[in-house]
Structures are given as C-alpha cells and as structure tokens.
Amino acid sequence: DVKVTQSSRYLVKRTGEKVFLECVQDMDHENMFWYRQDPGLGLRLIYFSYDVKMKEKGDIPEGYSVSREKKERFSLILESASTNQTSMYLCASSFIVWGGNGYEQYFGPGTRLTVT
C-alpha cells in the first residue's frame, strides 16, 4: 500500500514563528504536492514538485516556501506564521497511471495547524 505520512496531526504555533510541515512518501513517486483545505473553499494547491530540488508555485503560494532535497520528502515552510494560515494542510504524492494518460494522487492524513 502507498503510504504518505505527515509529521504531525495537530500543531499549534504562535504568530511570527517559523513552521515546518514534513511529508514523506514511500513509493518512489516523482510528484509531490502541498494543499490547504478550508471549509467552503475545497483543496487549494500551494506548491508542487516534479522532482528533487524542483518546485513550482501553485494557486496560493504567498507566505509559504517548500524544500525537496530527497525524492521521498517534501517540506512546507511557513516563514512567519500568521493567523490566516490556520488551516488543514494536506500533502500528496502521485504517479502516472493508465498508460500515461493520467495521474493518481495519494494523500496524507493532514496536519491541522492553528496559529494563535
């Protein structure tokens, strides 16, 4: 079974702190993603990575950065946490399926971050 793990299920941080969210996948997937999920807004893509040391901005990258030094690990960094970054953060990894005609994303359990 594919496993995507995230370092914490719940996290409470103070405004201005630097926050690291870690994600590890065990299936040698090329692509990895960070989303945030807020009620009524669905899943919104923050950053994604197609390979080690490669990253691309998603739809809402402001206030976030990422790091991918190893294929299995993708980190999301909040340089200076703010209260509007209180949210559920989901990591995913994916691989090509169906003869190259699509991808299947596997999600981690999520980290519920509260910034006070």
Add this chain to the structure above:
Amino acid sequence: QQPVQSPQAVILREGEDAVINCSSSKALYSVHWYRQKHGEAPVFLMILLKGGEQKGHEKISASFNEKKQQSSLYLTASQLSYSGTYFCGTDLYNTDKLIFGTGTRLQVFP
C-alpha cells in the same frame, strides 16, 4: 478558474440515487474524482479523459461532456459507505496539477 460543483450538499436514504456535477470554464484534458470521509484523507475514485475513457477503482460511474466541459458522478443505490465529501479536480494539460472544486457533501442515512 476553480471548477464549480453542484449541489453543495445531498442527503439520501440508503438505496437512493444521486448525481454530482462539476463544471469548468476551461477546456480540460481530464477530470478526477476524489472522496473524503470525515476526518480522513481524500481518496482517488476515478479519472475521466477527453475522448471518453474512464479509469477507476470503484464501481462508480461518471461521464465527461467535452463540449460543455462538464463531468457528472453517478451514485446509484447508495450505501452508508458513500457518505463523505466528493471533490472533482480538473487537469488542463495532463500535468497532474489539479484544480479542485469546493466539494459536495453527501450524507446517506439508513
């Protein structure tokens, strides 16, 4: 450019049917459907490609109207296990960069 899902919520009794729609203003390469049960991670259900091909793991049917850039997910003879929030994700160029809709919450009662 976020796809629009409708309805926002559905309440069913076991055995009833439901249709969830996903509409995009952009030309799509594929539409993906995921289900998220309460407190759990989203799980892949199926992918619909332009040209009509469908691939998935579960016995759920769906359609993709390329002219209208709309997809519909058909849940027939619903079971309690169908409860959850359904998300469609749209891929414009087969890049795996999905834009998800805001979700449809489905509740099935005995």
